[in-house]
Amino acid sequence: xxxxxxxxxxxxxxxxxxxxxxxxxxxxxxxxxxxxxxxxxxxxxxxxxxxxxxxxxxxxxxxxxxxxxxxxxxxxxxxxxxxxxxxxxxxxxxxxxxxxxxxxxxxxxxxxxxxxxxxxxxxxxxxxxxxxxxxxxxxxxxxxxxxxxxxxxxxxxxxxxxxxxxxxxxxxxxxxxxxxxxxxxxxxxxxxxxxxxxxxxxxxxxxxxxxxxxxxxxxxxxxxxxxxxxxxxxxxxxxxxxxxxxxxxxxxxxxxxxxxxxxxxxxxxxxxxxxxxxxxxxxxxxxxxxxxxxxxxxxxxxxxxxxxxxxxxxxxxxxxxxxxxxxxxxxxxxxxxxxxxxxxxxxxxxxxxxxxxxxxxxxxxxxxxxxxxxxxxxxxxxxxxxxxxxxxxxxxxxxxxxxxxxxxxxxxxxxxxxxxxxxxxxxxxxxxxxxxxxxxxxxxxxxxxxxxxxxxxxxxxxxxxxxxxxxxxxxxxxxxxxxxxxxxxxxxxxxxxxxxxxxxxxxxxxxxxxxxxxxxxxxxxxxxxxxxxxxxxxxxxxxxxxxxxxxxxxxxxxxxxxxxxxxxxxxxxxxxxxxxxxxxxxxxxxxxxxx
Amino acid sequence: xxxxxxxxxxxxxxxxxxxxxxxxxxxxxxxxxxxxxxxxxxxxxxxxxxxxxxxxxxxxxxxxxxxxxxxxxxxxxxxxxxxxxxxxxxxxxxxxxxxxxxxxxxxxxxxxxxxxxxxxxxxxxxxxxxxxxxxxxxxxxxxxxxxxxxxxxxxxxxxxxxxxxxxxxxxxxxxxxxxxxxxxxxxxxxxxxxxxxxxxxxxxxxxxxxxxx
Numbered sequence: 084x085x086x087x088x089x090x091x092x093x094x095x096x097x098x099x100x101x102x103x104x105x106x107x108x109x110x111x112x113x114x115x116x117x118x119x120x121x122x123x124x125x126x127x128x129x130x131x132x133x134x135x136x137x138x139x140x141x142x143x144x145x146x147x148x149x150x151x152x153x154x155x156x157x158x159x160x161x162x163x164x165x166x167x168x169x170x171x172x173x174x175x176x177x178x179x180x181x182x183x184x185x186x187x188x189x190x191x192x193x194x195x196x197x198x199x200x201x202x203x204x205x206x207x208x209x210x211x212x213x214x215x216x217x218x219x220x221x222x223x224x225x226x227x228x229x230x231x232x233x234x235x236x237x238x239x240x241x242x243x244x245x246x247x248x249x250x251x252x253x254x255x256x257x258x259x260x261x262x263x264x265x266x267x268x269x270x271x272x273x274x275x276x277x278x279x280x281x282x283x284x285x286x287x288x289x290x291x292x293x294x295x296x297x298x299x300x301x302x303x304x305x306x307x308x309x310x311x312x313x314x315x316x317x318x319x320x321x322x323x324x325x326x327x328x329x330x331x332x333x334x335x336x337x338x339x340x341x342x343x344x345x346x347x348x349x350x351x352x353x354x355x356x357x358x359x360x361x362x363x364x365x366x367x368x369x370x371x372x373x374x375x376x377x378x379x380x381x382x383x384x385x386x387x388x389x390x391x392x393x394x395x396x397x398x399x400x401x402x403x404x405x406x407x408x409x410x411x412x413x414x415x416x417x418x419x420x421x422x423x424x425x426x427x428x429x430x431x432x433x434x435x436x437x438x439x440x441x442x443x444x445x446x447x448x449x450x451x452x453x454x455x456x457x458x459x460x461x462x463x464x465x466x467x468x469x470x471x472x473x474x475x476x477x478x479x480x481x482x483x484x485x486x487x488x489x490x491x492x493x494x495x496x497x498x499x500x501x502x503x504x505x506x507x508x509x510x511x512x513x514x515x516x517x518x519x520x521x522x523x524x525x526x527x528x529x530x531x532x533x534x535x536x537x538x539x540x541x542x543x544x545x546x547x548x549x550x551x552x553x554x555x556x557x558x559x560x561x562x563x564x565x566x567x568x569x570x571x572x573x574x575x576x577x578x579x580x581x582x583x584x585x586x587x588x589x590x591x592x593x594x595x596x597x598x599x600x601x602x603x604x605x606x607x608x609x610x611x612x613x614x615x616x617x618x619x620x621x622x623x624x625x626x627x628x629x630x631x632x633x634x635x636x637x638x639x640x641x642x643x644x645x646x647x648x649x650x651x652x653x654x655x656x657x658x659x660x661x662x663x664x665x666x667x668x669x670x671x672x673x674x675x676x677x678x
Numbered sequence: 679x680x681x682x683x684x685x686x687x688x689x690x691x692x693x694x695x696x697x698x699x700x701x702x703x704x705x706x707x708x709x710x711x712x713x714x715x716x717x718x719x720x721x722x723x724x725x726x727x728x729x730x731x732x733x734x735x736x737x738x739x740x741x742x743x744x745x746x747x748x749x750x751x752x753x754x755x756x757x758x759x760x761x762x763x764x765x766x767x768x769x770x771x772x773x774x775x776x777x778x779x780x781x782x783x784x785x786x787x788x789x790x791x792x793x794x795x796x797x798x799x800x801x802x803x804x805x806x807x808x809x810x811x812x813x814x815x816x817x818x819x820x821x822x823x824x825x826x827x828x829x830x831x832x833x834x835x836x837x838x839x840x841x842x843x844x845x846x847x848x849x850x851x852x853x854x855x856x857x858x859x860x861x862x863x864x865x866x867x868x869x870x871x872x873x874x875x876x877x878x879x880x881x882x883x884x885x886x887x888x889x890x891x
Contacts, residue, residue, distance in 0.1 A: 421765075428773050436780030442861065443854035465769075469762050476758035478750065515744040526749040570852065590852055600849030643849065 113137040113168075113191035113367075115199060121624030122201040122653060129178040129205050133159075133185055135170040139192060139367070144290055144306040146188035146196060148172050153182045153211055165189070180206030188292055193367030194312030195557065196290045223294040230282075230289050235553035237278030238385075239546070241359060243271025244323060245352045245383065246390010248330060252345060253419055254391070255412035260337040261398045268334075271390070272327040275355070279320035282362075286313055312362045319358040326351040356382040363556045364438055374437060377430045384426035389545045391416055391423075392538055400535050409531075410479050410524035417475045420468065438560035450558050457551040460544055467540040474534045478527035575661055575669035582669045583611065585659050592677055594651050599632060599644035603661065610640030615662035618644075622653045629658070652677050681707075681714050688718040692725045767872050768818045774865040775814030781858055782807035810834070814865045817872055824873035831866045838862065 119134045120126050133150055148163035150172055160173040170189060186200040202211040247268045251258035258264050287303025288294060297303055307313035329347040333340035340348065360378030365371060398404075399412055435454060445451035569589040574581040586602040601618065605611040621628035633645035649655060658672045684707045687697040697704060708715045786804025813831060817824045842859055845851040 425769065425772065428769055429776050432773050432776040433780055436777055441781075441854045442857040465766075469766065473755060473758040473762055476761070477755040481754075481758065481761065509738075512738075512740045512744075515741040519744045519747060522749050588849065588852065598849070602850075638848070641848065 120203040123625040125204045133172045137168045141189040144190040148187040151184045181208035182211040184211045190290045226288045231553040233281045235550045238549045240271045240274025242386045242390040245386035247394045249387045250391040250394040254415040264398045265334040272323045275323035276320040283316040315362045322355045381430040384423040388423035406524035406528040464544045470537040569675040571673045573671035577669040601642040603640040613661045621656045771818040771868045779811035835866045
């Protein structure tokens with residue numbers, strides 16, 4: 084207990100320190116921050132280029148960036164390029180007045196495509212409709228389904244390829260002689276290799292939004308190869324084959340591998356897990372150097388638990404297994420599985436917090452709901468795991484406390500105590516103990532069907548969890564999708580300097596109905612009642628407004644909106660004008676994004 | 679001083695108990711007073727006899743007990759279930775603690791939370807929330823700490839809940855931020871449950887009185 088507490092403290096301290104030292108900006112999926120010309124903007128003269136700024140580095144890869152005229156003809160010069168987080172699309176010269184549509188599909192650093200479109204107007208033209216824009220961004224349906232499917236099958240293969248060797252090494256040495264487990268492990272590793280290659284092939288069409296026809300398109304393949312995600316997929320395939328090769332001698336000799344073999348399995352297994360973890364959300368966003376190890380531990384713990392369960396069901400929980408072997412292996416696996424669950428809980432919560440950000444986002448975004456569904460299934464699995472654990476402790480005894488955790492009892496001893504060899508059990512006692520153990524093992528073997536059932540439930544639901552995870556890994560994290568409510572405190576500026584302040588909160592800061600709260604403070608920070616107050620909203624780029632927000636008094640110095648509505652997305656400016664008396668008026672403004 | 683006091687001290691020395699005076703005083707008196715010296719010798723002899731009395735032979739019943747045990751011990755399942763409940767509580771507390779820490783540290787690290795409060799206020803809130811997370815994790819690691827953490831956590835929650843509700847009604851806090859307090863509520867409830875399970879079942883009468891030896 085003391086050792087685990089020290090570990091916890093060390094981990095927490097290290098994690099905190101790293102967090103404070105290398106704090107970075109939030110959000111994993113790249114999101115569009117600003118564009119020039121602005122979304123829906125009307126410009127007087129034709130610009131030479133269009134620039135899009137994202138919140139993190141993106142790559143064009145297999146994606147595209149085009150500017151289309153009102154008739155659908157391309158008007159960009161065709162040499163779009165990315166510099167860090169800025170995408171630049173040069174335009175042809177002498178563009179006529181009219182509406183133009185910018186469509187893009189870039190790949191963010193978590194290997195997921197980010198697609199979108201916006202329009203702007205030169206001179207007196209009319210805006211291109213948004214419907215034309217949205218038609219551009221959806222991917223091919225077959226690729227959209229195949230992508231998570233391949234990933235889910237790959238996870239299952241990984242659980243077998245990693246979990247079965249761990250089961251054999253840590254819990255059940257007899258497993259090396261089991262033909263079933265050997266075949267399962269081989270199948271698992273082969274599945275990992277095949278799905279990794281499929282993932283690699285699918286990444287191109289997935290990023291480009293094209294169909295299965297372009298699976299072997301040379302340009303797409305080279306774009307995937309140039310990305311770190313694509314290279315990781317190939318590394319995964321190679322590692323899976325290497326793991327198979329290292330395991331082969333042990334299976335052949337039907338004996339546990341040598342120490343060198345164990346080290347090889349551990350290194351290759353960890354590498355395999357890391358290559359899975361390094362593709363996706365962990366590799367993007369803030370602190371990837373912490374997030375990738377966390378995701379790796381998650382993958383390893385998942386494999387040890389689920390692969391071990393599959394191994395139990397396929398090899399150990401059979402009538403032909405000698406009861407003694409069963410009684411030796413099950414308590415060990417129970418401990419291993421419990422350790423895995425603890426690791427899964429810690430790393431899972433850390434990743435959820437990183438990708439979801441706030442509890443509200445759990446219930447307002449698709450990612451959040453998927454995560455809630457996964458958690459619900461995980462709870463049922465844990466309940467089944469609890470039933471299994473009770474079975475093991477009921478039939479095979481509770482885990483004994485480690486020697487170090489026992490309380491020291493002081494006792495007076497005046498005569499010399501019995502020496503060690505006197506304490507050693509006599510032959511008859513050890514014989515009786517062995518008899519007792521085998522009786523216990525026999526009784527456990529007889530009660531095996533109940534245990535098989537709960538393990539089966541765990542394993543079946545684990546399949547559901549893997550499928551949900553595969554979809555989760557492919558969808559935009561809630562943190563990127565959820566709108567940030569506005570909360571700002573601004574100084575009120577009068578003609579003779581600042582006069583008090585105003586606190587404004589707008590929720591949820593999305594197009595449509597929003598709620599506004601406004602508190603007015605005087606110089607001393609006390610709530611104060613003005614002679615008059617008006618709030619207006621303006622979108623400069625799109626030349627909307629000023630729109631007056633109707634206000635209702637809600638208390639001294641506190642106003643709420645009487646039906647505020649933000650017409651559309653954009654960068655809005657909120658202006659508060661406060662009349663303190665007949666002659667003095669003060670103003671404050673703040674700008675906020677609406678998405 | 680009188681002889682009975684010194685005799686008491688001599689007896690205490692044999693028992694390894696506090697003398698109530700310095701060793702030197704006792705030895706000085708024993709050297710001076712023959713009666714007390716004789717008494718102390720007698721006492722030492724009696725003590726020695728009592729301590730060296732042979733223990734009665736106990737038959738080794740290990741084999742008999744092992745053979746008489748039923749194949750499955752009664753109450754094992756119930757004990758395992760009780761242990762499982764404790765484990766589940768600690769796992770849940772671990773999850774809540776990690777989540778709380780995960781939500782708190784960006785605020786501490788960057789000083790930029792959802793509310794545009796002054797940076798130091800954000801730092802302070804971050805440190806505070808992280809301390810609460812540490813309390814949850816500590817109780818998850820060592821459940822016996824639960825009762826000790828409860829006064830602090832209980833007070834925090836009892837104060838935070840009504841002010842949060844009032845702030846929600848006035849629009850001073852966003853729903854998202856208020857929802858994050860549910861984590862705190864859940865964690866405190868779990869700590870209370872752990873403390874309740876670890877409470878002493880019977881009043882410890884023995885511990886209160888010194889056993890006279």
